[in-house]
Amino acid sequence: MKxxxxxxxxxxxxxxxxxxxxxxxKAQTYPTRPVRLIxxxxxxxxxxxxxxxxxxxxxERLGQQFVVENRPGAGTNIAAEAVVNASPDGYTLLLAxxxxxxxxxxxxxxxxxxxxxxxxVAAIARNTFAIEVNPSVPVxxxxxxxxxxxxxxxxxxxxxxxxxxxxHIFGELFxxxxxxNLVHVPYRGAGPxxxxxxxxxxxxxxxxxxxxxxxxxAGRLRVLAVTTSTRSPVLPDIPTVAEFVPGYEASxxxxxxxxxxxxxxTIEKLNQGINAVLADSQMKVRLAGLDATAxxxxxxxxGKLIAExxxxxxxxxxxxxxxxx
Numbered sequence: 001m002k003x004x005x006x007x008x009x010x011x012x013x014x015x016x017x018x019x020x021x022x023x024x025x026k027a028q029t030y031p032t033r034p035v036r037l038i039x040x041x042x043x044x045x046x047x048x049x050x051x052x053x054x055x056x057x058x059x060e061r062l063g064q065q066f067v068v069e070n071r072p073g074a075g076t077n078i079a080a081e082a083v084v085n086a087s088p089d090g091y092t093l094l095l096a097x098x099x100x101x102x103x104x105x106x107x108x109x110x111x112x113x114x115x116x117x118x119x120x121v122a123a124i125a126r127n128t129f130a131i132e133v134n135p136s137v138p139v140x141x142x143x144x145x146x147x148x149x150x151x152x153x154x155x156x157x158x159x160x161x162x163x164x165x166x167x168h169i170f171g172e173l174f175x176x177x178x179x180x181n182l183v184h185v186p187y188r189g190a191g192p193x194x195x196x197x198x199x200x201x202x203x204x205x206x207x208x209x210x211x212x213x214x215x216x217x218a219g220r221l222r223v224l225a226v227t228t229s230t231r232s233p234v235l236p237d238i239p240t241v242a243e244f245v246p247g248y249e250a251s252x253x254x255x256x257x258x259x260x261x262x263x264x265x266t267i268e269k270l271n272q273g274i275n276a277v278l279a280d281s282q283m284k285v286r287l288a289g290l291d292a293t294a295x296x297x298x299x300x301x302x303g304k305l306i307a308e309x310x311x312x313x314x315x316x317x318x319x320x321x322x323x324x325x
Contacts, residue, residue: 030090030266031064037256038069038083039095040076045189046127046210046290050254051095053286054124057277058270066093075099075164075324077110084112088259090266094118096257098166098313101306105314106164106324115310119262120302122274123255123295125287128234129170129227131241132207132216134200142225142244145204149180157202158182161190163325169313170206170227170250172320177245186325197221208252209234209291227251234291253295253309255302271299 037055041047048070055066071079076099086092100114112118131142137156139145149156160167163186175182185202187193190211197205198220207221209232215221216235225241226232227250241248256274258267277283278294287294295305316322 028265030269031062033091034065034067035090036069036092037066037095038071038079038092040072040079040097040099041070042072043070046208047095047097047254049290050124050292053283054256054274054277057280057283058273061273061276062269075103075106075162077103077107080114080118081110081112083257083259084117086259088119088261088263090258090262090270092259093121093270094257095254096120096306097254098252098309099164100257101309102164102169102313102317104310105317106322115303115307117260118257119260119267120299120306121256121258121267122271122299123253123297123302123305124274124278125254125290125292125294126228127252127254127290127292128209128232129166129206129250129252130209130212130232130235130238131174131204131224131227132197132212132221133204133224134197134202135219135222136200137203137222139224140222142239142241145224146178146180146244149182153181154183156182156204157185159185159187159193159197159202159205161193162186162188164317164322165190166208166250166252167193167206168322169316169320171204172322173250173316174206174241174245174248176316176319177248206250213291232291233288253305255295255305267299 037051039048039051051068055068058066071082080094080100083092083094104114139148158171167190171182193205194212196202212221213234216223223235223238225239227241229242229249231240275296278296
């Protein structure tokens with residue numbers, strides 16, 4: 001009887017261990033087929049470029065193709081929902097970004113909770129934005145701009161790539177912290193907004209440096225300050241907004257997310273792969289060309305970033321009374 005009991009306990013222990021062994025084995029062989037990377041933006045933009053760049057390097061490192069699939073619409077919510085509803089096996093991933101954090105407050109009725117339903121895998125990079133004005137605006141510093149905007153309250157137009165976009169909420173944070181009254185003028189994309197800023201139809205824009213640097217160098221736009229907490233290597237002589245408005249910080253970040261319940265072993269393997277890609281010297285050069293700073297770290301680090309950004313931009317959305325188009 002004792003022998004039978006020992007055999008039973010041995011078999012039971014083995015049965016319990018099997019799922020763990022199976023998960024570990026799958027993680028060791030993952031990926032065994034192409035992986036989809038869903039992007040909530042149209043092809044050709046900065047986020048699409050970032051997704052293709054990281055996807056290509058992951059393909060080389062992990063031995064399977066990472067296929068970028070663009071699903072723009074509803075402020076990135078269509079892409080996020082597609083990943084939320086995907087099988088949690090590591091073969092459908094999301095290019096997560098700033099809008100996913102702000103959308104939690106911006107949209108009243110989402111079919112998902114981003115923090116609950118998307119597992120953070122790894123942050124990729126942070127992009128710098130800047131306060132840029134048409135040269136016709138007679139200011140050269142942030143204090144001068146604040147004073148000018150208060151004198152001409154409600155007369156300066158602030159362009160953005162759309163309601164709830166990074167350009168928009170970065171400007172609303174500035175308004176909230178300084179008390180200036182800028183009139184928001186949304187466009188269908190940052191490109192058309194920049195065109196009108198160049199033409200003088202609007203006076204100011206919180207624009208990404210990567211999309212506007214050539215206009216700045218040509219003297220067609222004037223940069224007052226960068227929005228990040230530290231100065232940009234691309235524009236080292238330009239101050240940060242925080243040097244004049246203490247505590248101001250705004251940047252557009254990207255990372256990789258997976259469906260909730262994706263195996264921890266798979267997430268760890270992806271995280272290690274992404275961090276290795278970010279540490280590569282060639283990748284650092286490519287990111288610098290996009291005026292992006294790598295954000296290596298653990299899944300927990302990325303989860304913390306998402307939670308903090310969701311809270312921060314939720315307050316801005318509520319303060320400004322922003323509603324989706």
